[in-house]
Each structure stands twice: as structure tokens, then as C-alpha cells.
Amino acid sequence: MAENDTGEKTEQPTAKKLADAKKKGQIARSKDLGTMFVLVGSAVALLLTGHSLVERMSLMTKRIFSLTREEAMDVHLLFKIVSDSAWNIAVPLGWMFAIIVLAAFVGNTLIGGMNFSLEAMAPKASKLSPIAGFKRMxxxxxxxxxxxxxxxFFVVVLSAYLLLVFLFDEIMALSIEAIPKNFGHSVEMLLWMFLALSMSLVVIVAVDAPYQKWDHIRQLKMTKQEVKDELKNSEGSPENKGRIRRTQYEMSQRRMMSEVPNSDVVITNPTHYSVAIKYDAAIGGAPVVVAKGIDEMAIHIRTIAKEHGVEIIASPSLARSLYYTSEVDEEIPEELFAAVAQVLAFIYQLNEFKKGKGGRPVPLAKKLPIPDDFRY
Structure with a gap:
């Protein structure tokens, strides 16, 4: 067993673990937060729309109880009167329900966000198990x-007591107010008390919401081995990754070797290092390294170069400098321009001589202009 791997769930859940849990409907939820938002939303909705709703209900009642004989006996006319009255009530009722629905939606998605899971809706035998039920109880x-x-219970009782103490004189004053003013005043007081009592649940939510988030993460915690297994399954086993790396390396080597016949010169150590250089005068720019290798790879590069008539130049210091400071398919460093330029000039003169268009070139200098920082 790996060191410190005791099987205890000490590791935070990974992103995949959280995503899988969300698919199953396992997300952090605070019922008290949702309840508080619904109650506060209801109180706010009644405060905002209650006056309009009462007025329209009063008008509807007066209209219905003041029907004439002709209106009462005509079914179509009676239906129109009732429907018009109901439509007048529907506007404040619609606003009231819209506020409550919005509050319920916000309260239930504030923690955990929106989530729809068919798996969570599916029936489970464990939910019908008496043993599981006793464990939950x-x-x-x-x-x-x-x-x-x-x-x-204690928070609501204490809040109600404090409200009654604070509003005691105002409540007692209702008995000496004129009717129906005292009815409207009492209803308004009840609504504000309802809002205050609903807001008192903030104390509960302040405890419950962090606890639900903590408990959700606690239930999803993982052991060190589970984290390792998930990482292995998501990224592949070390054997597969090694096989992929080897395949990628072999493909890059084959592609690199296919460029050797197109190079202008291969600069060698002459035994341990080989670097193939190509310079395209039409494009301009700096010479590019198209292939490089050491030991067996270096021999392979030289073999391909010989088979395709690419010139091979022995320059140990330049070969090592190019190998360690240049990458395949990239331009050579600016500090090696002068040394490589002499090599390419020599190759050009040599090719012209072979074609009978020039004299034999001067042998390449043994000490090429290579900066001390680029010597290996």
C-alpha cells in the first residue's frame, strides 16, 4: 500500500467527482434558505400589491351585490360582469404570485445553482428500505x-415577543381608532410583523447554508487512492501514456528523417553528432535545422544524406553548438549565422566546382567563428 494511504477520505472532491454528483442530483441545498426567501417574498408581495388587491376585491364585491334584476337573469351578461371583475383582480394577483415565484426560484438556486437530474427522479429501492429509514431518522x-x-422555534418566538413589546402601544391604540381605518391599520401592522418574523430566519440561514455546503463537500471527499484512480482513468494509464509518447516520438523521427534528403548540408562531429541544415535563398531568412541526432540517430542521418547525395561536413564544435542551441524546424541562433554562412558558402562553391562552373573551393576553416557562450 502506498505511503500515507490509509483509506480515509481526506482529499477534496475533484471537478469530475462534483460533476458526477450533480448529474445524480447531489448538490448543496438549504431548505431554510428557500423557505426564508418564499416567506420574505410573500410578505413583500402582499405589502406591494395588498392595497390594490383589497380595493379591487371591494369593488368586485360591491358590483356583484348590486346587480339589477335584468343582469341577474341574463346569464351572458352575468358571466361578463363576473369575468370583468375577476380580470381586475388577476392583475395584482399575478404580480403577487410572480414575486413569490421569483423569490422561491432565487432561494432554491442560490446555493448549488440550477440542476435537473433524471437519475435523481428515478425510484430507488433504498428509499423504501425500513433499515435505511431508521438510519435517516x-x-x-x-x-x-x-x-x-x-x-x-426559539428565534421565531423571541422575534415575536420583541415585536409585540415594541408595537404594544400601537396595537392597543387600534381600539380607539375609527372604523374602518383601524382595520386597514391592523392589516398593515400584521404584514410588517410577518415580514419581520420572516427576516428573523436569517439567523437560521446563516448557520444552515454554510453547513449544507460543508456537509455536501464532506460527503464527496475522496481517498488518496480514489484521486489516483480517477487521474489514471481520465488521463490514461502510465503504460498507455508511454506508448503514446513513443508513437509520437517515432512519428516525429520519421518526419524528420524525410527532410534530410532536402537539406543542403549535414554537419557532423563526425561520429556522435549530426545536424542537417537547409537554406532557402528564395524565401530568405536564416538557415533552418531540419534534422538532428546523436549516436545511432546521427549515423542514420549521415546514411540517408549519403544515399541522397547531401554533402557531409565534419565540424565538431559547430555540430555540437547547433545540436544544443537549435530545435528542429526552427532557425539557427543569430550567433551562429557567420559560422553556418561559411559552411553554406563552401557547399555552394563545391557544387559549382562539381558542375565544372568554378575552381576548387578553398578548404573550410577548421576554426569557425563560434562565440564562447555557444561552445559545448
Missing amino acids: FGVKAWVELLKSLLK
């Missing part, structure tokens, strides 16, 4: 819910 979560219920 007497488990840690059940005790937590019990403590939250007691806390909610």
Missing part, C-alpha cells in the same frame, strides 16, 4: 435537523 443529519428546528 436517528443519524447525525436527523439530530442536526432537530437542533435547527429548536433553534427556529
Whole structure:
């Protein structure tokens, strides 16, 4: 067994673990947060639309109870009167329900976000198991819910008591107010008390919401071995990754070797290093390294060069400098321009001599202009 791998779930859940849990419907949710938003939304909706709703209901009641004989006996006319009255009520009712629905949506998605899971909707035998039911009834979560219920009771009772103490004189003054003004005043007081009591649940939510997020992460925690296995499954086993790397390396080597016949010169150590250089005068720019290698690869490059008539120049210092400072398919460093230029000039003169268009070139200098920082 690996060191420190005790099987304990000490590691934070990975992104894949969280995504899989979300697909199963396992997300952090705070019921108390949703409840608080619904209650506060209802109180706000009643405060905003209650006055208009009461007025329109009063007008509807007066209209219906003041029907004439002709209106009461005409079914079509009666239906029109009732439908018009109902439509007048529908506007404030619609706004009230819209506010409540919005509050419910926000409260239930504020933690965990939106999620729709068919897997969570599927029936599960474990939910029907009496043993599982007893575990839920007497488990840690059940005790937590019990403590939250007691806390909610004491918070609401204390809030109600404080509100009654604070509004006691105003409540007693209702008895001396004129009718129906005292009815409207009492309803308004009840609505504000309802809002205050709903807001008192903030104390519960402040405890429950962080706890639900913590508990959700705790349930999804992983062992070190589970993290390793997931990483292995997502990225592939070391054997597969090694095989892929080898395949990629072989493909790059074959592609590199296919460029050797197109090179202008191969500069060698002459035994351990080989670097193939190509310069395209029509394009301009600097010479490019099309292939490089050491030991067996160096021999392979020289063999291909010989088979295709590419000139091979022995220059140990330049070959090592090019090998360690240049990459395949990239231009050579500016510091080696002068040395490589002498080699290419020699190759050009040599090719012209072979074609009978010039004299024998002067042998290439043994000491090429290579900066000390580029000597290996």
C-alpha cells in the first residue's frame, strides 16, 4: 500500500467527482434558505400589491351585490360582469404570485445553482428500505435537523415577543381608532410583523447554508487512492501514456528523417553528432535545422544524406553548438549565422566546382567563428 494511504477520505472532491454528483442530483441545498426567501417574498408581495388587491376585491364585491334584476337573469351578461371583475383582480394577483415565484426560484438556486437530474427522479429501492429509514431518522443529519428546528422555534418566538413589546402601544391604540381605518391599520401592522418574523430566519440561514455546503463537500471527499484512480482513468494509464509518447516520438523521427534528403548540408562531429541544415535563398531568412541526432540517430542521418547525395561536413564544435542551441524546424541562433554562412558558402562553391562552373573551393576553416557562450 502506498505511503500515507490509509483509506480515509481526506482529499477534496475533484471537478469530475462534483460533476458526477450533480448529474445524480447531489448538490448543496438549504431548505431554510428557500423557505426564508418564499416567506420574505410573500410578505413583500402582499405589502406591494395588498392595497390594490383589497380595493379591487371591494369593488368586485360591491358590483356583484348590486346587480339589477335584468343582469341577474341574463346569464351572458352575468358571466361578463363576473369575468370583468375577476380580470381586475388577476392583475395584482399575478404580480403577487410572480414575486413569490421569483423569490422561491432565487432561494432554491442560490446555493448549488440550477440542476435537473433524471437519475435523481428515478425510484430507488433504498428509499423504501425500513433499515435505511431508521438510519435517516436517528443519524447525525436527523439530530442536526432537530437542533435547527429548536433553534427556529426559539428565534421565531423571541422575534415575536420583541415585536409585540415594541408595537404594544400601537396595537392597543387600534381600539380607539375609527372604523374602518383601524382595520386597514391592523392589516398593515400584521404584514410588517410577518415580514419581520420572516427576516428573523436569517439567523437560521446563516448557520444552515454554510453547513449544507460543508456537509455536501464532506460527503464527496475522496481517498488518496480514489484521486489516483480517477487521474489514471481520465488521463490514461502510465503504460498507455508511454506508448503514446513513443508513437509520437517515432512519428516525429520519421518526419524528420524525410527532410534530410532536402537539406543542403549535414554537419557532423563526425561520429556522435549530426545536424542537417537547409537554406532557402528564395524565401530568405536564416538557415533552418531540419534534422538532428546523436549516436545511432546521427549515423542514420549521415546514411540517408549519403544515399541522397547531401554533402557531409565534419565540424565538431559547430555540430555540437547547433545540436544544443537549435530545435528542429526552427532557425539557427543569430550567433551562429557567420559560422553556418561559411559552411553554406563552401557547399555552394563545391557544387559549382562539381558542375565544372568554378575552381576548387578553398578548404573550410577548421576554426569557425563560434562565440564562447555557444561552445559545448
